[in-house]
Amino acid sequence: xxxxxxxxxxxxxxxxxxxxxxxxxxxxxxxxxxxxxxxxxxxxxxxxxxxxxxxxxxxxxxxxxxxxxxxxxxxxxxxxxxxxxxxxxxxxxxxxxxxxxxxxxxxxxxxxxxxxxxxxxxxxxxxxxxxxxxxxxxxxxxxxxxxxxxxxxxxxxxxxxxxxxxxxxxxxxxxxxxxxxxxxxxxxxxxxxxxxxxxxxxxxxxxxxxxxxxxxxxxxxxxxxxxxxxxxxxxxxxxxxxxxxxxxxxxxxxxxxxxxxxxxxxxxxxxxxxxxxxxxxxxxxxxxxxxxxxxxxxxxxxxxxxxxxxxxxxxxxxxxxxxxxxxxxxxxxxxxxxxxxxxxxxxxxxxxxxxxxxxxxxxxxxxxxxxxxxxxxxxxxxxxxxxxxxxxxxxxxxxxxxxxxxxxxxxxxxxxxxxxxxxxxxxxxxxxxxxxxxxxxxxxxxxxxxxxxxxxxxxxxxxxxxxxxxxxxxxxxxxxxxxxxxxxxxxxxxxxxxxxxxxxxxxxxxxxxxxxxxxxxxxxxxxxxxxxxxxxxxxxxxxxxxxxxxxxxxxxxxxxxxxxxxxxxxxxxxxxxxxxxxxxxxxxxxxxxxxxxxxxxxxxxxxxxxxxxxxxxxxxxxxxxxxxxxxxxxxxxxxxxxxxxxxxxxxxxxxxxxxxxxxxxxxxxxxxxxxxxxxxxxxxxxxxxxxxxxxxxxxxxxxxxxxxxxxxxxxxxxxxxxxxxxxxxxxxxxxxxxxxxxxxxxxxxxxxxxxxxxxxxxxxxxxxxxxxxxxxxxxxxxxxxxxxxxxxxxxxxxxxxxxxxxxxxxxxxxxxxxxxxxxxxxxxxx
RNA sequence: GCGGAUGUGGCGGAACUGGCAGACGCGCUGGAUUUAGGAUCCAGUGGGCAACCGUGGGGGUUCGACUCCCUCCAUCCGCACCA
Numbered sequence: 001x002x003x004x005x006x007x008x009x010x011x012x013x014x015x016x017x018x019x020x021x022x023x024x025x026x027x028x029x030x031x032x033x034x035x036x037x038x039x040x041x042x043x044x045x046x047x048x049x050x051x052x053x054x055x056x057x058x059x060x061x062x063x064x065x066x067x068x069x070x071x072x073x074x075x076x077x078x079x080x081x082x083x084x085x086x087x088x089x090x091x092x093x094x095x096x097x098x099x100x101x102x103x104x105x106x107x108x109x110x111x112x113x114x115x116x117x118x119x120x121x122x123x124x125x126x127x128x129x130x131x132x133x134x135x136x137x138x139x140x141x142x143x144x145x146x147x148x149x150x151x152x153x154x155x156x157x158x159x160x161x162x163x164x165x166x167x168x169x170x171x172x173x174x175x176x177x178x179x180x181x182x183x184x185x186x187x188x189x190x191x192x193x194x195x196x197x198x199x200x201x202x203x204x205x206x207x208x209x210x211x212x213x214x215x216x217x218x219x220x221x222x223x224x225x226x227x228x229x230x231x232x233x234x235x236x237x238x239x240x241x242x243x244x245x246x247x248x249x250x251x252x253x254x255x256x257x258x259x260x261x262x263x264x265x266x267x268x269x270x271x272x273x274x275x276x277x278x279x280x281x282x283x284x285x286x287x288x289x290x291x292x293x294x295x296x297x298x299x300x301x302x303x304x305x306x307x308x309x310x311x312x313x314x315x316x317x318x319x320x321x322x323x324x325x326x327x328x329x330x331x332x333x334x335x336x337x338x339x340x341x342x343x344x345x346x347x348x349x350x351x352x353x354x355x356x357x358x359x360x361x362x363x364x365x366x367x368x369x370x371x372x373x374x375x376x377x378x379x380x381x382x383x384x385x386x387x388x389x390x391x392x393x394x395x396x397x398x399x400x401x402x403x404x405x406x407x408x409x410x411x412x413x414x415x416x417x418x419x420x421x422x423x424x425x426x427x428x429x430x431x432x433x434x435x436x437x438x439x440x441x442x443x444x445x446x447x448x449x450x451x452x453x454x455x456x457x458x459x460x461x462x463x464x465x466x467x468x469x470x471x472x473x474x475x476x477x478x479x480x481x482x483x484x485x486x487x488x489x490x491x492x493x494x495x496x497x498x499x500x501x502x503x504x505x506x507x508x509x510x511x512x513x514x515x516x517x518x519x520x521x522x523x524x525x526x527x528x529x530x531x532x533x534x535x536x537x538x539x540x541x542x543x544x545x546x547x548x549x550x551x552x553x554x555x556x557x558x559x560x561x562x563x564x565x566x567x568x569x570x571x572x573x574x575x576x577x578x579x580x581x582x583x584x585x586x587x588x589x590x591x592x593x594x595x596x597x598x599x600x601x602x603x604x605x606x607x608x609x610x611x612x613x614x615x616x617x618x619x620x621x622x623x624x625x626x627x628x629x630x631x632x633x634x635x636x637x638x639x640x641x642x643x644x645x646x647x648x649x650x651x652x653x654x655x656x657x658x659x660x661x662x663x664x665x666x667x668x669x670x671x672x673x674x675x676x677x678x679x680x681x682x683x684x685x686x687x688x689x690x691x692x693x694x695x696x697x698x699x700x701x702x703x704x705x706x707x708x709x710x711x712x713x714x715x716x717x718x719x720x721x722x723x724x725x726x727x728x729x730x731x732x733x734x735x736x737x738x739x740x741x742x743x744x745x746x747x748x749x750x751x752x753x754x755x756x757x758x759x760x761x762x763x764x765x766x767x768x769x770x771x772x773x774x775x776x777x778x779x780x781x782x783x784x785x786x787x788x789x790x791x792x793x794x795x796x797x798x799x800x801x802x803x804x805x806x807x808x809x810x811x812x813x814x815x816x817x818x819x820x821x822x823x824x825x826x827x828x829x830x
Numbered sequence: 831g832c833g834g835a836u837g838u839g840g841c842g843g844a845a846c847u848g849g850c851a852g853a854c855g856c857g858c859u860g861g862a863u864u865u866a867g868g869a870u871c872c873a874g875u876g877g878g879c880a881a882c883c884g885u886g887g888g889g890g891u892u893c894g895a896c897u898c899c900c901u902c903c904a905u906c907c908g909c910a911c912c913a
Contacts, residue, residue: 172910215834219908222833227912247913260913297911330912337913343831344911417912538908608855609842615906617842625855628869635870677846687844690854697854700871773850778894780850818893824849828893 001638004631006598010737014115022753023074023117029524031071036062037504037564039533039541040077043103043125044084047110049573049580049606050534052590053616056606057570057685058532059116063733064679066117067757073525075507076111076118078104080127081430082496083161083177089429090461096429097457100127110591114599115736117753122510126499127429131506133452134516135498136434138548140445141555143435147193148423150443154264154328155422157185162466164189166422166495167329168223168540173293176540181292189424189492190433194547198224198416201546204562212567213613216538223539225417230401232336232410234259234309237317241267243309246331246415249341250404251396253313254385255359256336257349259320260302263288264328268305271320275306281322288324300325300348311336312409313386313400323348331415339375340367346375359384421544423495428459428467430493438480438487447481453489467491500541501548504528504563522558531564532612538569568683571615580618588618600735601627607685607734629693630738633731636699637724637742643706644721644746647714656715660705664698665764668723671695672760675730685734692731699723721746729758774799775826776808792819799825 017023038058041051055076062074078100085096092099104125111118124131142148156165160180164187169176194201202224205217229248236243243259261268263285272281284303288296302323309320325344326335339349339356349356356369360380367376379393391399397412404410424433432453434446446453456475459468469475469491480487502516508525509517542564549563572579575586593602605626610616656662671691678688706712706720724746732739732752740752748755767788772795774782782804786795796817799805805827812829819825 215908218834222909225912229913245913249913300911325911325913327912332913335913342913344913347911415912535907611843614836614843619842619856621856622842629855631870682846684844684846686842687854690844693854771850775849775894778849778892783850816893818849820849820894824894826849826893 004634034070075122077124262328271307277306424492575618
């Protein structure tokens with residue numbers, strides 16, 4: 001046979017698949033479905049190895065499931081709105097649309113060169129009006145349901161990106177995209193009420209346990225940050241003001257010795273007015289505002305506001321302070337300080353010489369306010385707490401809350417860390433927000449029949465990336481749909497995470513014009529059965545998608561409560577110990593690998609080098625090894641294919657007692673079992689490929705035997721055919737081109753997507769003889785071969801009779817003999 | 831600081847329910863073939879001369895531990911004044 005030439009084979013089959021639309025989904029709702037999805041890419045320019053790994057894992061599963069007879073939907077699209085397009089457009093003096101569509105074209109070709117089995121007829125790009133129209137429609141639905149609202153608030157601002165960031169998009173105080181420091185700024189914008197769904201998002205995490213990585217679920221649970229506690233009102237002396245605080249420890253209320261407000265809290269400044277602290281407070285607030293996140297969190301700094309509050313339970317007058325460690329964004333932005341039972345409060349009290357009172361005593365021992373260095377934060381009995389003395393933990397907290405409620409000065413409450421999702425972006429390349437600002441009517445939604453509000457493509461981007469929409473009269477000038485007066489369109493665009501929060505739904509009806517997707521299609525295809533992507537979206541995309549899905553569920557548009565039934569987060573591709581990146585100069589270009597070795601080699605390497613969840617260390621030699629393996633496959637196939645022309649597979653009544661033939665069949669069926677199990681239940685492709693390698697190695701030794709014997713009979717040829725077909729079929733999800741080529745040479749009348757995944761026969765995986773390990777005191781001393789149906793008693797006798805074992809046991813007391821059927825005998829002597 | 835994960839040959843990794851540690855691949859060594867190199871094929875390859883020792887260290891449970899328990903160490907990741 002010809003030498004293995006991956007490039008021509010791959011081009012041939014890719015053209016065939018494209019021409020015959022091999023992977024186009026058949027609309028057959030009677031069949032069991034399987035929705036396989038990889039996180040769609042941002043069209044940044046060229047694909048990288050991370051993409052290759054992600055899509056190869058997904059494609060291998062898709063191809064496997066197809067052969068298993070499932071109706072597989074496997075689509076791909078483009079997360080095509082977003083800032084890099086704007087930056088690139090400014091830099092290259094082009095338009096974001098042009099840049100984006102060119103990138104899509106390039107990347108689509110690169111992806112096609114990997115031989116991925118996508119249904120390209122379902123391709124969507126979020127920057128297409130046919131897609132973002134439904135973003136706008138969804139926005140209007142959110143608005144109708146009261147889930148989208150406007151507010152003026154402190155927002156995260158990235159000066160580099162010239163835009164607002166959602167809390168989820170701030171990483172270590174820096175922008176998730178450009179890594180610049182994030183500033184706080186007051187601004188009005190649109191928010192989605194994700195907080196309304198906090199409990200349902202948490203409940204969902206429970207149902208996903210075991211199906212999603214626990215790590216991702218933990219991160220989401222922590223992000224939502226539900227905590228039980230109480231809201232307590234503290235009166236300010238000599239005014240009508242009340243400071244509301246949230247505490248998880250109402251049982252420590254008697255130990256609240258002072259209060260601390262966030263510097264941004266409106267009362268901080270207000271309370272200082274007219275006191276001698278007035279000036280100092282103003283200076284302090286300015287100072288903290290200028291502090292970056294690191295400075296603000298490195299050391300606690302505070303200042304007395306000049307005002308006093310009243311502890312509602314003790315009636316004592318306590319000073320009100322402000323300090324950098326109290327955050328406006330959590331709880332009420334104000335705390336009651338209980339230095340004896342909170343480490344931060346204790347640190348602060350020690351630094352500023354504020355009083356400390358112990359109001360909880362542990363079950364054993366006692367703590368002393370004067371000497372304690374660690375706050376007592378664990379549970380204990382209330383002391384110095386009037387009638388509450390002696391109460392402990394949960395019970396104590398409940399009783400205090402009941403008392404507060406009766407007095408009308410507090411109540412039990414639940415607090416979340418989760419904030420509403422800010423979705424307004426002061427950017428151009430995004431979905432225009434479909435509302436109109438009218439001076440008479442206020443905010444008026446754009447009527448549905450006027451959607452989409454198209455993004456004007458003739459806009460010129462500002463030099464520093466400011467959105468041209470704000471100044472583009474032809475865009476913003478409009479009339480109010482209600483009163484027809486002159487009005488102004490909203491000139492902000494939606495966060496691109498809105499686009500990616502429902503694209504999996506759109507894939508079920510990619511070209512539908514009168515709705516985002518059809519209920520019928522959605523009911524059949526959703527949820528995504530297996531979702532695959534990087535861990536970096538553990539919070540952002542995955543939380544937003546779950547939220548939007550719940551809203552769609554409430555709207556009756558989808559029946560699923562969770563969009564992604566199973567999630568696999570694949571590891572990074574590493575080279576020289578670091579993630580591949582341009583700045584590190586350790587990038588390997590997928591195109592070059594494909595050109596040099598072919599896509600099948602690239603795919604096999606990606607799967608073989610590490611299990612999907614682990615990081616994968618790039619290795620040029622490893623790639624060589626995989627290339628060598630495929631060459632071996634090609635060669636052994638070429639050598640043996642001639643022997644099995646027009647030979648059938650072994651049937652029910654098949655019989656052949658030649659040991660080499662029996663061994664070959666055993667190897668074949670063991671391989672099927674291993675590969676099937678590794679893909680289906682373990683998602684461990686590296687061991688699946690290792691199993692196929694062993695089959696190939698076996699075939700090479702088998703070939704020597706075969707060639708030395710002339711006139712092999714028909715039965716032997718059948719067994720050989722079975723082995724070769726198994727090699728082709730089990731390898732096909734991983735290396736689809738070479739296997740398709742071999743399939744056509746061996747005489748398959750169908751392409752592999754229509755072939756049935758091979759079944760193993762358990763009886764054929766058994767041997768007549770078993771190799772039993774004999775141990776003396778747990779050490780391996782002998783291995784014996786016995787007939788597979790031997791009884792435990794006989795096995796025991798045979799073991800003790802063994803000459804080598806007798807050497808080890810001679811003159812010793814046999815205490816015990818442990819027989820593990822079919823495996824091992826351990827003789828315990830003394 | 832809190833939470834989670836991981837630690838196995840020279841390297842990537844196997845070992846699924848406690849039962850032969852190191853499958854498979856890379857690398858390396860020797861041989862065959864070749865004018866040579868490459869490619870290919872065959873054999874070997876945890877350490878130690880051996881008894882034996884070996885899955886980050888120490889301890890425990892067990893006839894038997896990479897696997898279970900305790901403890902310590904290292905690396906990585908996530909959260910980080912969340913009241």
